[in-house]
Amino acid sequence: MSDFAYAYARPSALEARPEGNALLLSAFAEDAAESGTSCFFWGRLRNSWLAARGLSTLAKVVASRFVPQSAALRDPIVTAGAGLLRFEAFSSCNGVYARLDLGPEALDGEFLSSGTTNVDFNEPMVNALARISRTEPVLLSVGEQEVVLERAEGRVTERKVALPERWIKGLTAVQAYLALMEEKMRLTRVQAVQLVQGLPAGTAKTDVFLVLRGPRPSFSPVATAGAVRVGGAHRLRLLEGLLPLCEALRVYATPDGQASAFVLELGGGQQFVLALSADVWRGFSGEGNQLDALMEELPTEWIAGANNLFRGNETFNPTLFALENNLDPNTVDKLCASLSAMGLLGFDLAENQYFYRRLPFKTQRILSLNPRLKNARALLAAADGLQLVGVGEGGRTEARVRGTGVWHTVLVGGAQPPQCTCTWFSEHQGQRGPCKHILAAQMQFA
Incomplete structure (x- = not known):
């Protein structure tokens, strides 16, 4: 999927009209042909200057690249519905996730449909956003659907792809991390500005830890109680243009320090979220942090039934749903x-709730975007993929699992975390999800 580029029927643009400027965001949804939707939202931005600053920062994230070999940039996506517009994007290296939420207080208009779509963020439109003044009125339209897709070689194709494969995998990993995060500190606007001023110079090559020394936030090379691990802290400079505008900044982190997030409360129903992977070189798309929960294959009708209940941006509460x-x-x-x-599914840190994205219901994505799960099931299907060695004290199961030209020893069950002798496990020690050998052993013996 990654070799497709988008050519929209018309580019996104900021048009000058007698009644004020109109921000027309050209968009494409995978299921546009089926839904017949041509527009998701039409209305006025109550604080167009602030929204333009947020969209400009989002575009800055998309254009950023912290790993030289990373893929070309992609257009952001927007989910419309339930009185909200959520613009989401990843950096080109996939290690930074950003989201601008425009809530009911930020919008004065009509939601014509619910859904999720790509939005064309071309250079002229981004430049126009930078020219919006503090007082001028701006109308917003999201949802012109017709696009042409072209391969890198220039061949026109009828196959329609709305989201890059890596982005869907990244969205899966990000929401799983966000759902685990805890609020670590709340900073005022002054402290938020001091945060960036205290960043180490240049490119951070090692982890640093965000701490509060009295009232002032600072970065330390040493972890202390209450500190937040920030890998690649220089990536926080993406927020330089927004931090002086926020009312407050909330800092979150996972208990194991594998991801951090910074939530800017901009006021007027606007919020900006920036989440960072544990390391600069580590994109969100390869985490595999939900593979354990995917081991048991649920009936398709169960998943389809849940999907039919929710519209874009509606709250999904697992406890209430159960x-x-x-x-x-x-x-x-x-x-x-x-x-x-x-x-x-996405996750809103401020509300501590999942929210829904309306995308085409494609269960084949579960396996196609999780090759370790697919390979584990292939090992189970093979006649000689796994061998039980024995069960030790505490229910610890030892198994031999076939690899490429070698057998791996796997330990699962019991009170200890699973282990494997493969290279993947040796390199990551379970921090990027289980390897295919552990998955297969857990499905077979646990």
Whole structure:
């Protein structure tokens, strides 16, 4: 999928009109032909200057590249519905996730449909955003659908691809990390500006830890109680233009320090989220942090039934969903993982709730975007893929699992975390999800 480029029927643009400027965001949805949707939202931005600053920062994230070999940039996506517009994007290296939320207080208009779509962020439009003044009125339109897709070689194709493969995998990993995060500190606007002023000069080559020394935030090379691990802290400079405008900045992190997030409260129903992977070289698309929950294959009708209940940006509460449908919480966890693996779930830190994205229902994405899960199932299907060695004290199971020209020893079950002798496990120690050998052993013996 990554070799497709988008050519929209008309470019996104900021048009001058007698009643004020109109920001027309040309868009494309995978299911546009089926839905017949030509526009998701039409209305006025209550604070157009602030929204333009947020969109400009989002465009800055998309254009950024912190790993030289990373792929070409992609257009952001927007989810419309439930009175909200959520613009989401990744850096070209996939290690930075950004989202601009425009809530009901930020919008004065009509939602004509619910859905998720790519939005054309071309250079002239980005330049026009920078010229919006503090007082001029701006209308916003999201949803012109017709696009032409071309391969890099220039060949026109009828195959329609709305989201890059790596982005869907990244969305899956990001929401899983966000759902685990805890608020670590809340900073004022002055402290938020001091945060960037205190960044180490140049490119950060090692982890630093964000701490509060009295009232002032600073970065330390040493972890202390309450500190937030920030890998590649120089990536926070993406927020330089927004931090002086925020009312408050909330800092979140996962308990194991594998990701951090910075939530800017901009006021007037606007919020900006920036999440960072643990390391600069480590994109969100390869985390595999929900593979454990995907081991058990749920009936397609269960997943389809859940998908039919929700529209774009509607809240998905797993606990409430389990109670209303008389489902076991573990089953709902597996359901969440399956929906997320198709790019259908996001997570709102401020509300501590999942939200829904309306994308085409394609269950084949669960396996196609999770090759370790697919390979584990292939090992189970093979006649000689796994061999049971024995079960030790505490229910610890030892197995031999076939690799490429070698057998790997796998330990699963019991109180200890799983282990494997393969190269993947040796390199990552379970921090990027289980390897295919552990998955296969868990599915077979656990």
